[in-house]
Amino acid sequence: xxxxxxxxxxxxxxxxxxxxxxxxxxxxxxxxxxxxxxxxxxxxxxxxxxxxxxxxxxxxxxxxxxxxxxxxxxxxxxxxxxxxxxxxxxxxxxxxxxxxxxxxxxxxxxxxxxxxxxxxxxxxxxxxxxxxxxxxxxxx
Numbered sequence: 615x616x617x618x619x620x621x622x623x624x625x626x627x628x629x630x631x632x633x634x635x636x637x638x639x640x641x642x643x644x645x646x647x648x649x650x651x652x653x654x655x656x657x658x659x660x661x662x663x664x665x666x667x668x669x670x671x672x673x674x675x676x677x678x679x680x681x682x683x684x685x686x687x688x689x690x691x692x693x694x695x696x697x698x699x700x701x702x703x704x705x706x707x708x709x710x711x712x713x714x715x716x717x718x719x720x721x722x723x724x725x726x727x728x729x730x731x732x733x734x735x736x737x738x739x740x741x742x743x744x745x746x747x748x749x750x751x752x753x754x
Contacts, residue, residue, distance in 0.1 A: 683729060686702055687725075687729055689709070690702055691751050699719055699722050699726060699746065703718050703719055703722045726749060730749075735750065
């Protein structure tokens, strides 16, 4: 028995850890393969082994640089002057715009700041606390 313990001391513990990790991965794989949705996805492979291509026509077009700023400016021009970030955000949501940003008010505020730098919008009154900044469109 003492001899077995001595031999055990020469065992590569890192190798045992790698084998355990491999077994855990195999368990996860087995769980995935037991899911009918995953099996259906795997069946959809084409004969050459590559996944079928997505129907790119059904995907919305990727927004171009500046599209959101132009949209904010268009909405701002239609709003009663002066307006707030909240007014623009509300109008965009009501028109069906789907924000990609996690915080739409931050995205709208950022777009308005860029439009101020480009002399398209002006800060009419600086808000404080719960009172929002008010902006107006500069007509060219």
